[in-house]
Amino acid sequence: MEKNVIIELKNISVAFDGEPVLKDLNLKIRDGEFVTLLGPSGCGKTTTLRIIAGFQEPDAGEVIFEDKCINGVPAHERQVNTIFQRYALFPHLNVYDNVAFGLRLRKMPERDIKQKVEEMLELVDLKGFNRRSIDSLSGGQQQRIAIARALAVDPRVLLLDEPLGALDLKLRKDMQVELKKIQKRLGITFIYVTHDQEEALSMSDTIVVMDKGEIQHIGSPTDIYNEPANAFVADFIGESNILDGVMKKDFAIEFSGHVFKCVDKGFSEDELVDVVIRPEDVDITTPEKGMISGVVTNVTFKGVHYEIIVDIGGFKWMIQTTDYSAVGDKIGLLIKPDEIHVMKKSKYSGRYGDYSSFSDEMDHISDVDEILVDVEETEDE
Amino acid sequence: MNNKTYNGISAPYALWCLVFILAPLCIVAFYALTDANGNFTFANISGLSIYTDTIARSIYFGIIATLICLVIAYPLAYFISKSKASSQKILIMLVMVPMWMNFLLRTYAIMVLFEDSGIINTILTSIGLHPIHMINTSGAVIFGMVYDYLPFMVIPLYTAMTKLDYKLIEAARDLGATGFQTLKDVMIPLTRSGIVSGVTMVFVPSVSTFYISQKLGGGKYTLIGDVIEMQFQTAYNYNLGAAISLLLMVFILICLAVMNRFGDTDEGGVVA
Numbered sequence: 001m002e003k004n005v006i007i008e009l010k011n012i013s014v015a016f017d018g019e020p021v022l023k024d025l026n027l028k029i030r031d032g033e034f035v036t037l038l039g040p041s042g043c044g045k046t047t048t049l050r051i052i053a054g055f056q057e058p059d060a061g062e063v064i065f066e067d068k069c070i071n072g073v074p075a076h077e078r079q080v081n082t083i084f085q086r087y088a089l090f091p092h093l094n095v096y097d098n099v100a101f102g103l104r105l106r107k108m109p110e111r112d113i114k115q116k117v118e119e120m121l122e123l124v125d126l127k128g129f130n131r132r133s134i135d136s137l138s139g140g141q142q143q144r145i146a147i148a149r150a151l152a153v154d155p156r157v158l159l160l161d162e163p164l165g166a167l168d169l170k171l172r173k174d175m176q177v178e179l180k181k182i183q184k185r186l187g188i189t190f191i192y193v194t195h196d197q198e199e200a201l202s203m204s205d206t207i208v209v210m211d212k213g214e215i216q217h218i219g220s221p222t223d224i225y226n227e228p229a230n231a232f233v234a235d236f237i238g239e240s241n242i243l244d245g246v247m248k249k250d251f252a253i254e255f256s257g258h259v260f261k262c263v264d265k266g267f268s269e270d271e272l273v274d275v276v277i278r279p280e281d282v283d284i285t286t287p288e289k290g291m292i293s294g295v296v297t298n299v300t301f302k303g304v305h306y307e308i309i310v311d312i313g314g315f316k317w318m319i320q321t322t323d324y325s326a327v328g329d330k331i332g333l334l335i336k337p338d339e340i341h342v343m344k345k346s347k348y349s350g351r352y353g354d355y356s357s358f359s360d361e362m363d364h365i366s367d368v369d370e371i372l373v374d375v376e377e378t379e380d381e
Numbered sequence: 382m383n384n385k386t387y388n389g390i391s392a393p394y395a396l397w398c399l400v401f402i403l404a405p406l407c408i409v410a411f412y413a414l415t416d417a418n419g420n421f422t423f424a425n426i427s428g429l430s431i432y433t434d435t436i437a438r439s440i441y442f443g444i445i446a447t448l449i450c451l452v453i454a455y456p457l458a459y460f461i462s463k464s465k466a467s468s469q470k471i472l473i474m475l476v477m478v479p480m481w482m483n484f485l486l487r488t489y490a491i492m493v494l495f496e497d498s499g500i501i502n503t504i505l506t507s508i509g510l511h512p513i514h515m516i517n518t519s520g521a522v523i524f525g526m527v528y529d530y531l532p533f534m535v536i537p538l539y540t541a542m543t544k545l546d547y548k549l550i551e552a553a554r555d556l557g558a559t560g561f562q563t564l565k566d567v568m569i570p571l572t573r574s575g576i577v578s579g580v581t582m583v584f585v586p587s588v589s590t591f592y593i594s595q596k597l598g599g600g601k602y603t604l605i606g607d608v609i610e611m612q613f614q615t616a617y618n619y620n621l622g623a624a625i626s627l628l629l630m631v632f633i634l635i636c637l638a639v640m641n642r643f644g645d646t647d648e649g650g651v652v653a
Contacts, residue, residue: 055551075554082555088548092570101566102556153556 006031006157006189007052012061014047014213021047023213025061029157029191029206034183036192036200039210040236045193048210049159052191054078081155083163087146089134095121095145096130102153120148123182140171147182157189164199176203197237201225209233225278230343234276235352241317242353245275245342253342256292256312260335264342274343276353279307279320281339290332296325309355316355412623425624432608432625439605440632442519443588446526450534450583451576453527458538458575459568462545476535479528488525488596495521495597517599525593526583533582541575577640585633605629 005028012025022044029035037045050056051063054075062069070078081102089098099120103113121127124144134142143163150158160179164172180203183190194200200207201221209217209224209232217229228234231242245255250265255275267273287293294312305320310331317333325331416422461472479487494500495515502512515521549571553563569576591606605625612622 053555055554075551076557076559082552084548084552086546086548088546088552090549090552090567090571101553101558105557105562149556 004031005029006066007191008062008064009048009051010062010064012048012051012058012063014044014051014056014058021213022051022058025213025215027208027215027218029189031156031189032187034180034190034192034203034205036194036204036207037210038194038197038200038207038236039216040195042212043210044213045195045210046161049082049161049191049193052157053080053082053159079156080159081150081153081157082159082161083143083146083150085161085163085165087142089142089145089149091134093134094130095126095132095134095137098134098145099148099152101149106153116152117148120152123151123185124148125178139167140175143167143175147179151182151186155188157191158183160190160192162194163192164194164196172199179203201237209236211236227341228276228343230346230348231274231276231350231352232346232348234274234341234343235348239279239318239320240353241277241279241355243275243277243315244350245273247271247273247342251337253340256315258292260291260340261337262340262342263338264340267342267344272345274345274349274353276341276343277317277335277339279318280305281335282317282319282321283334283336284319284321284323284325285332285334287330287332289334291334293330293332296327296329296331299325299327318355409623409626412620413627414624416620417618425620426628428621429624429628432605435603435605435608436628436632438602439588442523442526442594442602442604443584446523446530446587447534447580447584449523449527450531451580454531454534454538454579455576458535458542461535461539462542463547473536473539476532480532484529485592487529488593491521491525491528492516492596495524516597517601519598519602521597522594522602522604525597526587526590529590529593530583530586533586534579537578537582538572538575541572545571581637581640584636588633588636589629 007027007029009025009027012022013020014022025044025048027048037048039045047056051058054070054073054077057071063071065078065080090101093101096117099117100113103116108116117130118127121129124147126141126144126148129137129141129145134145137145146163163179164175167175176199179190179192192200192203201224204221207217207219207221207224208215209229211232217224217233219227224233224237228237228240234240234242243255245253247264247267247270248254248259249269250267251262253260253262253264253273253275284290292312294310294317296308297311297316298309300307302320305322306324308319308321308325310317310319310333312333319333413425414421414423416424457476461469461476464472492499496502497512497514497516499516501515505512545568549567550563553567558566588604589606591604591610594602594604594607609622609625609629612618612625616622
């Protein structure tokens with residue numbers, strides 16, 4: 001495993017105007033991997049990418065590329081290329097000249113350039129667009145040209161800074177599939193920055209969840225989803241009910257006034273812990289048959305399932321189920337041992353995972369959040 | 382807005398153009414093509430060949446001054462456009478402040494600085510260095526042009542650079558361009574409209590200036606503007622003066638046409 005690490009970040013720290021942006025960051029990226037840096041705005045993910053690209057020098061720490069420290073090596077001498085958030089295509093050049101830009105700098109003969117450009121345009125499915133001006137392209141097409149331009153120079157690592165942020169939902173989904181396909185076909189390392197957890201889950205081999213300049217969790221999408229390292233990760237990736245629990249002994253945990261069987265062990269006796277239960281992992285039954293029971297306070301139809309909020313001893317749970325319940329119904333919950341995830345207490349404990357403030361409007365508010373995130377990210381730079 | 386009101390609103394401007402632009406041009410052309418008695422003649426125009434040297438010198442000085450302005454202003458404008466928004470305003474103001482001072486006063490100030498017993502030479506001798514002869518040299522004339530017209534180069538370049546997306550520079554670097562290649566292949570093409578307007582705004586007044594060459598060149602470097610002034614002020618030969626003016630105008634138009642060719646971007650180059 002250790003052998004084919006292509007990029008390593010060692011004890012990287014960066015501060016802007018005295019504000020720490022990255023705090024002692026350590027990360028290894030293996031050759032050929034699709035790695036996603038995931039986190040909310042201001043978590044340092046874009047800064048991490050810029051350090052790898054060579055646009056930002058870390059205040060402390062080392063950037064290692066294939067066992068060589070590349071601190072101080074300027075961007076144009078690094079074997080990494082970037083897809084920028086808003087593509088950054090050269091408006092004074094046409095499609096062909098944009099894709100050929102890096103090749104001309106490498107003094108490649110014009111005949112080889114032509115062949116390479118054709119090959120790249122075919123890869124991104126824009127054959128025959130050679131002479132088109134950049135202005136005449138749609139957002140999705142510009143995105144593809146940006147990919148072709150970066151890949152034309154055969155980078156070892158491709159850095160992608162929220163590349164799909166400006167596209168509409170449908171196009172974004174298509175491009176996700178396409179990017180993944182391109183990555184598999186070329187076998188090069190992709191380092192992808194996004195704040196969209198769904199995008200991260202569906203594309204990545206490895207996800208690096210970041211917050212406040214620190215890595216919270218590194219793992220495969222299933223790891224991150226099923227075994228989140230702390231309350232922040234559990235909340236950021238998907239929906240979670242996060243409760244205070246007490247580890248009675250190995251394989252037994254108490255929360256919501258009931259002792260459940262679980263698959264976790266290795267905690268000290270009566271240790272206080274965080275418990276994560278995903279909304280889709282809860283089965284609904286009658287109050288008598290349930291392990292715990294409560295009253296339904298809100299029901300939202302989501303198409304595939306209902307999203308219901310249940311008040312259990314004052315804590316509001318979110319449950320996703322295909323069985324309809326009406327507001328005011330008393331229901332029981334069944335939770336299987338392997339659907340309970342136990343985490344050590346962290347600084348994030350108690351801040352996430354309670355749906356007591358939940359209302360339908362929350363959906364809209366979270367949309368606004370995403371727009372704000374975009375604006376802030378742009379201002380950062 | 383219908384056509385009628387549109388015409389109504391534009392009428393004052395049309396009148397202005399007629400009285401203050403078109404009519405004077407016609408008068409200049411009339412003087413240039415007549416003799417003292419008002420008879421039609423080409424003598425004024427054909428007699429201009431004696432000023433070939435003066436015209437050549439004017440254009441040469443103008444080109445040198447414009448190039449120096451460009452070389453100074455380009456990095457300066459870039460530096461200003463990259464600094465914090467609050468400092469940008471102050472820096473641009475500092476560039477403009479000399480323009481608020483009268484042009485004659487500024488030229489006089491340079492004289493006082495450059496004279497053989499002027500401020501610079503006084504300082505040099507007082508610290509034990511040899512004085513330098515600066516006044517009445519071609520260098521002093523060109524310095525005067527650069528000093529007076531530099532803001533006209535900085536402002537359009539600064540405007541062009543604030544519109545430049547810094548990500549494009551990073552993209553070029555990312556694709557393997559060195560600093561110089563980035564400048565040549567990305568920055569200059571994308572700020573071309575600013576370069577063309579700046580060059581125009583410095584070159585035209587430099588070529589036609591008269592005061593700078595008299596005060597800083599000591600009459601040794603007569604420029605075409607000086608000749609025109611002399612014809613009107615001392616020789617009272619309005620016809621010859623008008624002919625030289627006309628010729629200068631044609632020259633400038635040709636220069637602008639050439640420049641517009643260079644600046645022939647999608648935006649259609651600079652307005653001349």
